[in-house]
Amino acid sequence: MASVAGASASTQARPCQMAMAMKQVTGFTQGRSNLSFMLRPLPARLRFSCPAKPETVEKVCEIVKKQLSLDGSKTVTATTMFTELGADSLDTVEIVMGLEEEFGITMAEEKAQAIATIGQAADAIEELVKEKGN
Template identity: 80%
Template sequence: MASVARASTSMQARPFQMAMAMKPVTGFSQGRSSLSFRFRPSPARLTFSCPQAKPETVEKVCEIVRKQLSLDDSEQVTAGTKFSELGADSLDTVEIVMGLEEEFGINMAEEKAQAIATIGQAADAIEDLVNDKAN
C-alpha cells in the first residue's frame, strides 16, 4: 500500500511517459498475455532566462511596446511580460520589432525576432546586437 502512495506522489511531481509492452506468458494453455508497464521520466522542458540587458534598455523597450500597442501608463509592463498578455498578435509583434530596430539602429534576423516572446527577451536580443555591432 505504501509503494502505491509513493508512486502516485512521484507521478504528480514529475511527468512520466508510460510504455506498454505485451509479454507472452508461458505455461498457460489458453495463451494469455500479461501486461507490464514501465515509467520513464520525460525530459524537462523548463527554460530559464537570466536577464542580461541593462535596466535602461528594458525601460526603453517597455516604452516602445506601450507606444506600439497604445497602452495606458496604468498597464504594468515589466521584463517578464509576454507580448500575448498585452493583447499583441503576430502583426503587432512584427511592428514592435520594427520599432525596436529603428530606435536602436539595429537589424534583427527574422528567426531571432520570431523567438522573442517577452519584453526581457527583446531587451536581451537588443543588447546582444548592440554589443556585436560595437565589436
C-alpha cells in the first residue's frame, strides 16, 4: 500500500474522477495516527470523440429515433447508448438493418454486434461507405 507521509492515490470512478490525498498529522494518541483525507477533482484524461461526420451522426440519430419510436423529448447524441434508449438486442438488429438500408451498405454480423452507441454506428457506416467507394 502507499506510504503515509505525502502519499496520494487516485481512483478512476465513473463519471467523475477523484484523487485522494493523504497527509500525516503530527501527534499520535494511544498508538493511532490521525490522517486527514481530501478529495479533489482530476482533469479528465480520456475524451470521447466520434470521427464520423456530424451529418452522418445526425442521420443515424434520426433513424434510431424512428426505429425505436422515440418522441422529440429524448435527446440522442453520438455518446448515447442504444440500451439507454430502451433498445434490446432485437431492436439493435432492426436498427442495424435500417442503417444498412438507408446507407446502402452491408455490415458483418460481428461488427454489428459490437455497436453499442450512436457514434460507433456512425463510425462503422462511414468506414463501410469508404470501403464501398474504393
